[in-house]
Amino acid sequence: MDLEVWACPVCGSTLEETVNGLRCSDEDRVFRTAGGLPVLLRPEEEPLLQDAESHASAWKRDRYAPPRDRVADLPYVAGATWAQKARSLEALVRLLGPASGRRIVDVGAGTGWLSRRLSERGFRCYAVDLSSDTEVGLGAADTPKGEQVFDRAIGALERWPLRDDCVDVAICNASLHYIADVGPVIAEAARVLRRDGVFFTMNDPVHVDSESAVRASHDFRDRLIREGGQGRLVDRHRHFVASTLEADLRRRFSQVTRYDPDYGFRFQFVRRVKSFVLGMELASFPIYIASKG
Numbered sequence: 299m300d301l302e303v304w305a306c307p308v309c310g311s312t313l314e315e316t317v318n319g320l321r322c323s324d325e326d327r328v329f330r331t332a333g334g335l336p337v338l339l340r341p342e343e344e345p346l347l348q349d350a351e352s353h354a355s356a357w358k359r360d361r362y363a364p365p366r367d368r369v370a371d372l373p374y375v376a377g378a379t380w381a382q383k384a385r386s387l388e389a390l391v392r393l394l395g396p397a398s399g400r401r402i403v404d405v406g407a408g409t410g411w412l413s414r415r416l417s418e419r420g421f422r423c424y425a426v427d428l429s430s431d432t433e434v435g436l437g438a439a440d441t442p443k444g445e446q447v448f449d450r451a452i453g454a455l456e457r458w459p460l461r462d463d464c465v466d467v468a469i470c471n472a473s474l475h476y477i478a479d480v481g482p483v484i485a486e487a488a489r490v491l492r493r494d495g496v497f498f499t500m501n502d503p504v505h506v507d508s509e510s511a512v513r514a515s516h517d518f519r520d521r522l523i524r525e526g527g528q529g530r531l532v533d534r535h536r537h538f539v540a541s542t543l544e545a546d547l548r549r550r551f552s553q554v555t556r557y558d559p560d561y562g563f564r565f566q567f568v569r570r571v572k573s574f575v576l577g578m579e580l581a582s583f584p585i586y587i588a589s590k591g
């Protein structure tokens with residue numbers, strides 16, 4: 299663990315390693331581990347772990363879930379969703395440019411596939427997620443030999459267990475849409491980023507039309523509930539309206555740019571046909587690039 303970056307989620311102080319786990323250097327507080335990962339949550343966030351477990355068990359049954367025996371190959375696996383995610387990764391890599399020793403925090407990292415791919419390109423990555431699940435959560439990044447390719451910790455979107463001004467890049471990859479109010483999440487990105495840092499959001503479903511956003515969001519929630527999901531991660535799942543998300547980003551970042559990666563003719567064509575048949579606008583998956591300017 300890179301203790302120059304990780305911090306106590308309660309008071310923001312530095313952490314130290316003890317035989318019992320990570321300890322806040324300012325309080326008499328030791329953080330337990332789950333699946334070998336430190337649980338860096340505020341006490342009031344502990345119930346979220348149960349919700350994350352319920353969501354993980356439903357998500358595993360979903361048709362868009364990562365294939366369990368191919369986690370190491372993500373996002374380069376079969377399926378239109380993963381082909382789209384692979385293109386979003388390629389677009390992100392182009393936007394990021396050379397690693398140059400930069401630190402990236404990946405919040406709501408799921409299996410950690412993005413952190414793995416960015417680590418391979420020389421970035422120093424810190425993955426945070428509520429789930430330690432070995433198929434869809436951070437436990438999926440365990441390696442047979444136990445070596446750490448990137449740092450991992452259990453943490454919440456609302457409170458990132460990181461010091462102020464400590465990373466160059468913050469990324470929410472397909473995670474912002476699991477939260478009802480993105481304001482505190484965007485504020486956390488602004489807090490942990492250095493002055494010239496950049497915040498990227500990607501792979502969130504975004505609509506122009508608010509009715510389509512509500513309808514698509516209900517459809518997805520109903521699907522997860524049918525698969526046995528319950529709790530806040532399911533209840534809070536939503537699709538975004540572009541203008542609202544952009545306004546929320548602008549509250550903390552003076553420069554906000556929308557970039558729409560080329561997801562390919564096939565992806566666009568299938569979406570257009572589906573949109574026509576369903577009589578609604580289907581989501582787009584833009585990358586937002588936000589900086590303090």
Ligand SMILES: [Zn+2]
Nearest residue numbers: 306309322325
């Ligand atoms: Zn503390």
